[in-house]
Amino acid sequence: xxxxxxxxxxxxxxxxxxxxxxxxxxxxxxxxxxxxxxxxxxxxxxxxxxxxxxxxxxxxxxxxxxxxxxxxxxxxxxxxxxxxxxxxxxxxxxxxxxxxxxxxxxxxxxxxx
Amino acid sequence: xxxxxxxxxxxxxxxxxxxxxxxxxxxxxxxxxxxxxxxxxxxxxxxxxxxxxxxxxxxxxxxxxxxxxxxxxxxxxxxxxxxxxxxxxxxxxxxxxxxxxxxxxxxxxxx
Numbered sequence: 145x146x147x148x149x150x151x152x153x154x155x156x157x158x159x160x161x162x163x164x165x166x167x168x169x170x171x172x173x174x175x176x177x178x179x180x181x182x183x184x185x186x187x188x189x190x191x192x193x194x195x196x197x198x199x200x201x202x203x204x205x206x207x208x209x210x211x212x213x214x215x216x217x218x219x220x221x222x223x224x225x226x227x228x229x230x231x232x233x234x235x236x237x238x239x240x241x242x243x244x245x246x247x248x249x250x251x252x253x254x255x256x257x
Numbered sequence: 258x259x260x261x262x263x264x265x266x267x268x269x270x271x272x273x274x275x276x277x278x279x280x281x282x283x284x285x286x287x288x289x290x291x292x293x294x295x296x297x298x299x300x301x302x303x304x305x306x307x308x309x310x311x312x313x314x315x316x317x318x319x320x321x322x323x324x325x326x327x328x329x330x331x332x333x334x335x336x337x338x339x340x341x342x343x344x345x346x347x348x349x350x351x352x353x354x355x356x357x358x359x360x361x362x363x364x365x366x367x368x
Contacts, residue, residue, distance in 0.1 A: 187346075187358040188358075236300075238354075244287075245302035247302070248300050248301070249299060250299050
């Protein structure tokens with residue numbers, strides 16, 4: 145089944161403890177992106193990648209890192225999480241094509257205390 | 258800067274037709290997409306307009322006017338299961354093929 149897999153689904157952590165949220169897609173997609181979703185603010189882009197070893201900042205990159213060493217994986221790293229990073233995170237992927245439709249993962253609900 | 262405006266909430270009754278508008282102002286533009294998100298779920302892709310005009314997919318249609326920086330999603334024969342949030346998203350903002358999303362419209366369908 146074609147899908148984007150994020151792990152974990154839920155995570156509660158403490159301020160300052162480094163964490164990684166994994167994202168993997170099995171559709172051979174070039175484009176991958178991370179979003180955070182907060183009430184009333186919609187989906188805000190954190191980082192994106194157009195292909196392996198090609199990443200760029202989105203609209204809210206502060207406090208996050210990413211890497212794209214393989215086409216299928218695009219992990220999101222929080223080196224020193226803070227409470228304002230408590231949010232719902234989505235990974236999404238797509239390929240160049242007629243409709244640029246993105247497939248989203250199921251989401252990761254992160255709470256930083 | 259980039260901005261996408263859409264109403265925060267729309268209500269309608271089952272069987273009715275509803276239109277959700279989206280206006281955008283971005284530094285680049287290839288096209289406009291629409292996504293649906295049910296409570297607790299992930300966004301799912303509905304449609305993409307790269308050219309002016311209407312695209313129809315079953316009960317849903319999407320329209321784009323590039324000259325007016327405006328688009329809309331039209332939902333016909335509303336069903337209770339259409340209650341969800343709907344997001345417009347620009348492809349091409351800042352020259353990227355990654356979507357830039359609006360804040361979303363919550364659609365509430367009443368019996």
